[in-house]
Amino acid sequence: xxxxxxxxxxxxxxxxxxxxxxxxxxxxxxxxxxxxxxxxxxxxxxxxxxxxxxxxxxxxxxxxxxxxxxxxxxxxxxxxxxxxxxxxxxxxxxxxxxxxxxxxxxxxxxxxxxxxxxxxxxxxxxxxxxxxxxxxxxxxxxxxxxxxxxxxxxxxxxxxxxxxxxxxxxxxxxxxxxxxxxxxxxxxxxxxxxxxxxxxxxxxxxxxxxxxxxxxxxxxxxxxxxxxxxxxxxxxxxxxxxxxxxxxxxxxxxxxxxxxxxxxxxxxxxxxxxxxxxxxxxxxxxxxxxxxxxxxxxxxxxxxxxxxxxxxxxxxxxxxxxxxxxxxxxxxxxxxxxxxxxxxxxxxxxxxxx
Numbered sequence: 001x002x003x004x005x006x007x008x009x010x011x012x013x014x015x016x017x018x019x020x021x022x023x024x025x026x027x028x029x030x031x032x033x034x035x036x037x038x039x040x041x042x043x044x045x046x047x048x049x050x051x052x053x054x055x056x057x058x059x060x061x062x063x064x065x066x067x068x069x070x071x072x073x074x075x076x077x078x079x080x081x082x083x084x085x086x087x088x089x090x091x092x093x094x095x096x097x098x099x100x101x102x103x104x105x106x107x108x109x110x111x112x113x114x115x116x117x118x119x120x121x122x123x124x125x126x127x128x129x130x131x132x133x134x135x136x137x138x139x140x141x142x143x144x145x146x147x148x149x150x151x152x153x154x155x156x157x158x159x160x161x162x163x164x165x166x167x168x169x170x171x172x173x174x175x176x177x178x179x180x181x182x183x184x185x186x187x188x189x190x191x192x193x194x195x196x197x198x199x200x201x202x203x204x205x206x207x208x209x210x211x212x213x214x215x216x217x218x219x220x221x222x223x224x225x226x227x228x229x230x231x232x233x234x235x236x237x238x239x240x241x242x243x244x245x246x247x248x249x250x251x252x253x254x255x256x257x258x259x260x261x262x263x264x265x266x267x268x269x270x271x272x273x274x275x276x277x278x279x280x281x282x283x284x285x286x287x288x289x290x291x292x293x294x295x296x297x298x299x300x301x302x303x304x305x306x307x308x309x310x311x312x313x314x315x316x317x318x319x320x321x322x323x324x325x326x327x328x329x330x331x332x333x334x335x336x337x338x339x340x341x342x343x344x345x346x347x348x349x350x351x352x353x354x
Contacts, residue, residue: 084189089197234249259288
């Protein structure tokens with residue numbers, strides 16, 4: 001090939017690459033301008049595209065970080081997908097997505113998912129979560145309504161809703177290229193986040209108010225805290241990817257330095273065990289004490305042994321320690337958190353008044 005011909009091919013290739021880069025840059029600027037317009041109602045800002053990150057829109061909503069981003073599927077015929085990320089308190093893991101042929105076959109064959117009692121929604125959407133009872137608690141009628149609307153407004157694009165690790169992530173498998181439509185979509189996502197957080201918080205609020213406790217949220221951890229009849233109390237649900245448990249604590253000074261745990265957890269005690277002078281207690285729990293006589297005298301009070309067993313033996317992992325009652329219940333116990341608080345307070349008051 002002649003040198004001039006070779007140079008001409010190189011020049012043509014360079015022009016094509018430059019044109020593609022300019023076209024891509026123009027498209028990115030267009031998306032950035034679109035996000036800037038769409039996020040104006042919340043005072044949002046847009047970070048421009050860099051070599052290591054795509055453009056990103058962000059703003060604060062009710063003290064929570066909100067991000068609007070997009071990504072490409074790549075390949076020969078790439079498509080743009082968008083993501084809406086909203087910070088939330090720590091809530092149960094929850095995943096909702098429109099049923100595909102594969103998930104539909106799996107459901108027909110008995111693959112496990114969560115059903116919420118809405119026949120149409122259960123038929124066309126797949127819901128998964130952990131812990132299952134906690135996830136089901138979140139899927140209220142309003143959550144179903146908002147997820148349906150997000151699906152209906154997706155313009156033939158499927159959506160996924162994921163709640164995990166203090167983040168609500170709504171994926172839409174198609175980019176929105178019209179500012180008012182993107183504004184509406186973000187607003188709908190914020191409504192969904194509010195409803196999910198509210199579904200978690202309403203029951204807690206009712207339980208707390210009925211007992212004169214106040215709610216606290218620190219680092220996305222929701223607790224109820226305060227005093228009931230002079231007994232300091234705190235209750236919370238501790239949630240993890242694999243394990244969740246509900247916990248309630250009440251401070252109280254226990255006569256004789258008594259420490260009691262479930263009979264299967266003797267290794268949690270320091271020092272030798274003691275006989276409590278009650279055959280039922282000695283069979284179902286193990287204990288040690290600095291002053292065995294004082295501990296036995298307290299446990300002889302009417303109703304105290306029964307209250308102790310309801311906490312320590314009824315909920316393995318719970319304990320009466322020299323300075324507090326600790327109740328740990330397996331799983332997500334949102335529906336009966338009030339009952340668990342009452343058990344702890346009842347035992348603490350009986351110990352205090354002994």
